[in-house]
Amino acid sequence: MSGLNHTSYDIVVGIPSFNNAGTIKYVVETSVRGLNQFFPSLRSCILNSDGGSTDNTEGAFFSAYSDGVDLLSFKYRGISGKGSAMRSIMEKARSLNAKVVVFLDSDLRSVEPFWIERLVNPVLEKNAAYVTPYYVRHKYDGTITNSICYPLTTALYGRKLRQPIGGDFGVGREIIDYCTSVPDNTWNSDVSRFGIDIWMTTSAVNEVKGEIYQAALGTKIHDVKDPGKQLGRMFREVVGTLFSLMQKYESRWKHVKGYTESPIYGDAVVGEPEPLEVDLGNMILKFYEGIENQKSFVKEILGPEIFEGLFLLRKTDAMIEDDLWVRIVYSIASSYRDEALRERLIELLVPLYFGRVAYFVSKTESLVQEDAEKETEKLLEKFVETKGELISIWEKNLG
DSSP: OBBOOOSOOSEEEEEEESSOTTTHHHHHHHHHHHHHHHOTTSOEEEEEEESOOSSOHHHHHHTSOOTTOEEEEEEOOSSSSHHHHHHHHHHHHHHTTOSEEEEOOTTOSSOOHHHHHHHHHHHHHSOEEEEEEEEEOOTTSOHHIIIIIHHHHHHHHSEEOSOTTOSOEEEEHHHHHHHTTSOHHHHSSGGGTTTHHHHHHHHHHHHOOSEEEEEEEEEOOSOOOOHHHHOHHHHHHHHHHHHHHHHHTHHHHTTOOSOEEOOEESOOOOOOOOOOOOOHHHHHHHHHHHHHTTHHHHHHHHHHHHHHHHHHHHHHTOOOOHHHHHHHHHHHHHHTTOGGGHHHHHHHHHHHHHHHHHHHHHHHTTSOHHHHHHHHHHHHHHHHHTHHHHHHHHHHHHO
16 A cells, blocks of 8 residues: 555654665555554554665565555655665654654665564663664674774663664654654754764664663664675764764763663574675775875874874784773773764774774684674773763863
8 A cells, every 4th residue: 555544643653765676665564564463453664765766676575465554665864874764654653643653774685574563662662762783693794883882882881782773663652752852963963874874773762751662673684784895984974973972971971880780581592694705805905005105194093002003004914803992992982072074084994994894704604603692792881981981072172
């Protein structure tokens, strides 16, 4: 059905898309099954907010079997990107007086009907304001999350959320109202692109009163990307947003010590993620070339000690271990308050990120998923333990 039959809905499933004709039909039909199985008495609709696809994504969307669930597709307004698509969905959901919005990525191949229940019910039954995903992922899928977003967000705000940029979320009215009320200048930034997920999570932690849950969703299978070849742009937008928010919430995170675990809704789901091959040699090369091309800036921003350590790495063919990585992130995050330097700082951090991921890959190549996860947890603890160093660098840079 190509339209909405009601002026209000209890549940809205929002699917941002851009050239996802090959996968969006499956996401829609799985959502329909979940809505009808778990919430048959509630009014539900599925909204596709598209970025101008040229592969007939909209046609694939409407070709899905909707089984009585209303479908609507529209082209969003604003800057081209996922954030603009999600903003449009929330604005529409607010006008429809929705109680909860579920966001699903349009390239998902592992979504199951129970995902709908687990992303919706904490809002309807547990007074949750926000529900993040809790996935089983390949050890090399989600390197931006594992190397910086997960450990730094936990250390800053004291809430341990395993997938702060997971892509699939449950959102209650408190978040919907907040996100649709922020000024346009917020959306004239990387928040309208890949920065949206970390912005949503950070806003939820700092701006709303409701609880934040994690939904056990099992395996995430989607269009995975080699971090050294395909994630540069995403890294810039996500991490730039994360660092910008540190300035906004400075008065909060400076007083946070330790962290609390966020409750997980639903029993653990056993699954096997798809294999993911990464080009280790390419990442090492990009690391070396990146810091070589910015030698003087590396020394200016990171100081002589880290500078010397980085260029010693070149001689030993080593990579960026935990202690060095945390110091680098804290130094660049502190310098990011200088708006004139922001673009250069992110360009500096990108090759260093490749060096960090290369270290993680080399250390975990022979490890099973569970043991690789322990290495990520060790990095998180290092961020938390050395947060005092971040505060010292931050305050020093104020002068």
